[in-house]
Amino acid sequence: MTTETAAAEAGRDFIRDIVQADLDSKKHKGIVTRFPPEPNGYLHIGHAKSIALNFGIAQEFAGRCHLRFDDTNPTKEEQEYIDSIQADVHWLGYDWGTDLYYASDYFEQLYDWAEGLIRDGHAYVDDQSQEEIRFSRGTLTEPGKNSPFRDRPVDESLDLFRRMKAGEFPNGARVLRARIDMAAGNINLRDPVLYRILHAEHPRTGTKWSIYPSYDYAHGQSDAIEGITHSICTLEFEDHRPLYEWLLDKLPVPSKPRQYEFARLNLTYTLLSKRVLTQLVREGHVAGWDDPRMPTIAGLKRRGVPPAAVREFVKRIGVAKANSVVDVGMLEFCIREELNRTSLRRMAVLRPLKVVIENYPEGQVEELEAINHPDDPTAGTRKIAFGRELYIERDDFMENPPKKFFRLSPGTEVRLRYAYFIKCTGVIKDAAGEIVELRCTYDPATKGGNAPDGRKVKATMHWLPAAQSRPAEIRIYNQLFLKPSPDAGNFAADINPQSLEILADARVENAIAETNSSDVMQFERQGYFVRDADSRPDRLVFNRTIGLRDTFAKEVGGKG
Numbered sequence: 001m002t003t004e005t006a007a008a009e010a011g012r013d014f015i016r017d018i019v020q021a022d023l024d025s026k027k028h029k030g031i032v033t034r035f036p037p038e039p040n041g042y043l044h045i046g047h048a049k050s051i052a053l054n055f056g057i058a059q060e061f062a063g064r065c066h067l068r069f070d071d072t073n074p075t076k077e078e079q080e081y082i083d084s085i086q087a088d089v090h091w092l093g094y095d096w097g098t099d100l101y102y103a104s105d106y107f108e109q110l111y112d113w114a115e116g117l118i119r120d121g122h123a124y125v126d127d128q129s130q131e132e133i134r135f136s137r138g139t140l141t142e143p144g145k146n147s148p149f150r151d152r153p154v155d156e157s158l159d160l161f162r163r164m165k166a167g168e169f170p171n172g173a174r175v176l177r178a179r180i181d182m183a184a185g186n187i188n189l190r191d192p193v194l195y196r197i198l199h200a201e202h203p204r205t206g207t208k209w210s211i212y213p214s215y216d217y218a219h220g221q222s223d224a225i226e227g228i229t230h231s232i233c234t235l236e237f238e239d240h241r242p243l244y245e246w247l248l249d250k251l252p253v254p255s256k257p258r259q260y261e262f263a264r265l266n267l268t269y270t271l272l273s274k275r276v277l278t279q280l281v282r283e284g285h286v287a288g289w290d291d292p293r294m295p296t297i298a299g300l301k302r303r304g305v306p307p308a309a310v311r312e313f314v315k316r317i318g319v320a321k322a323n324s325v326v327d328v329g330m331l332e333f334c335i336r337e338e339l340n341r342t343s344l345r346r347m348a349v350l351r352p353l354k355v356v357i358e359n360y361p362e363g364q365v366e367e368l369e370a371i372n373h374p375d376d377p378t379a380g381t382r383k384i385a386f387g388r389e390l391y392i393e394r395d396d397f398m399e400n401p402p403k404k405f406f407r408l409s410p411g412t413e414v415r416l417r418y419a420y421f422i423k424c425t426g427v428i429k430d431a432a433g434e435i436v437e438l439r440c441t442y443d444p445a446t447k448g449g450n451a452p453d454g455r456k457v458k459a460t461m462h463w464l465p466a467a468q469s470r471p472a473e474i475r476i477y478n479q480l481f482l483k484p485s486p487d488a489g490n491f492a493a494d495i496n497p498q499s500l501e502i503l504a505d506a507r508v509e510n511a512i513a514e515t516n517s518s519d520v521m522q523f524e525r526q527g528y529f530v531r532d533a534d535s536r537p538d539r540l541v542f543n544r545t546i547g548l549r550d551t552f553a554k555e556v557g558g559k560g
């Protein structure tokens with residue numbers, strides 16, 4: 001066990017240690033964190049790690065966590081994303097109270113501070129194109145080159161910046177850049193862009209603004225305005241921290257937050273790039289942001305993953321300083337563990353094969369008792385009808401079985417769960433030679449599944465009554481990608497063609513059909529399933545949340 005894993009199991013990590021030390025030293029009177037998503041897509045499970053960290057720290061140290069939308073790019077932002085993000089945070093079990101903010105709340109202040117940077121000689125308006133600026137920034141081994149406009153007079157830059165704000169210039173004509181050091185080893189300090197011209201309607205400010213601040217400029221200053229004490233980011237922002245601190249040092253901000261970085265979440269068989277997720281949706285590889293194959297929080301929710309399982313997963317992987325890849329099996333383990341504890345048991349036949357019990361009286365129906373949860377007596381029992389015609393799982397019968405096939409075959413006897421022993425006496429086929437029906441007999445003395453003479457059977461099978469069950473569509477979801485490390489640059493080539501299987505002729509218990517509950521159920525011997533939003537009274541639809549055990553790894557040759 002690594003030191004970081006041990007700390008995670010104890011509820012500690014290096015960021016929490018920093019927070020505790022800051023409180024012990026009286027550096028801060030109270031802790032204020034923030035979760036700052038850009039509203040340009042749906043949240044994914046990687047964001048769940050950040051949400052749990054920021055809100056969790058606020059809870060543990062009696063502080064506050066703000067939800068702040070960094071809405072500085074109106075061309076990609078939509079109210080749909082804002083609504084979904086708020087819903088996802090709540091679903092995970094966290095709440096921001098009255099502390100809901102937007103970077104756009106601070107546009108006036110950010111603009112005024114930008115003018116101050118110009119007046120103090122720390123910023124200038126640059127007329128170079130985006131391509132020219134990119135080319136002149138240099139490389140990791142070569143310094144950048146000063147813009148020909150770098151020494152533009154302060155009054156001229158102020159005038160141009162105000163005219164940029166007034167909307168006089170087209171997109172891309174000019175930008176405002178910080179004047180730092182074009183020879184800096186950190187490329188982020190080579191006169192970064194602070195404002196760009198963008199004639200686009202903003203979801204909250206409408207057409208008031210023709211210029212918008214960069215993320216680097218808006219983010220740190222928003223933190224300062226809100227009094228954030230610990231600005232917690234993923235590792236890709238580590239190289240941005242010097243710029244974060246430079247801006248805080250040059251501006252008359254009301255507080256000086258400190259940025260800390262932690263490793264982002266990477267999962268096998270999963271891509272968490274927002275660009276890739278957007279393409280998956282727009283190119284029709286999935287049925288939307290909440291497609292249960294997506295690693296989005298909305299997708300996990302629709303698939304039936306309980307929020308407690310996501311929180312437990314995040315807790316188990318811990319908060320590390322170095323990037324690594326987590327096996328998706330750990331997430332699946334947390335899901336199974338939570339659902340095994342909480343899910344009621346029901347029976348469903350996914351690929352039905354009809355059985356006629358020839359010695360059972362025609363027209364007779366009896367009710368058998370079935371338990372709702374084997375480990376929770378308080379969950380009670382339910383009644384299941386038993387009659388002459390039943391359905392069993394097609395895979396539970398073989399006409400010519402191999403030696404170690406212990407389920408139903410001609411002449412063999414098996415137990416029907418909660419019911420009786422049955423024996424196959426005949427097979428009926430259609431014109432194409434396909435098995436369409438079995439003829440069986442039952443032993444009335446074995447009611448409840450036990451033989452008074454002590455004889456044993458090697459298989460117990462689930463089943464459903466033909467007349468007292470309901471048709472349903474079952475959607476079997478598997479991993480979206482076939483490779484442990486899908487190629488983000490050519491992700492379509494790695495998509496699993498069997499990521500979704502639809503079983504249109506399944507049957508489910510009446511007890512399942514009679515409730516509109518969104519709770520996940522265990523279909524015995526099948527896995528965990530949840531009612532989908534596509535369900536209608538005349539057409540039930542269920543999504544498989546996860547199987548009872550991991551079969552995908554074997555199908556694709558392991559999880560190397």
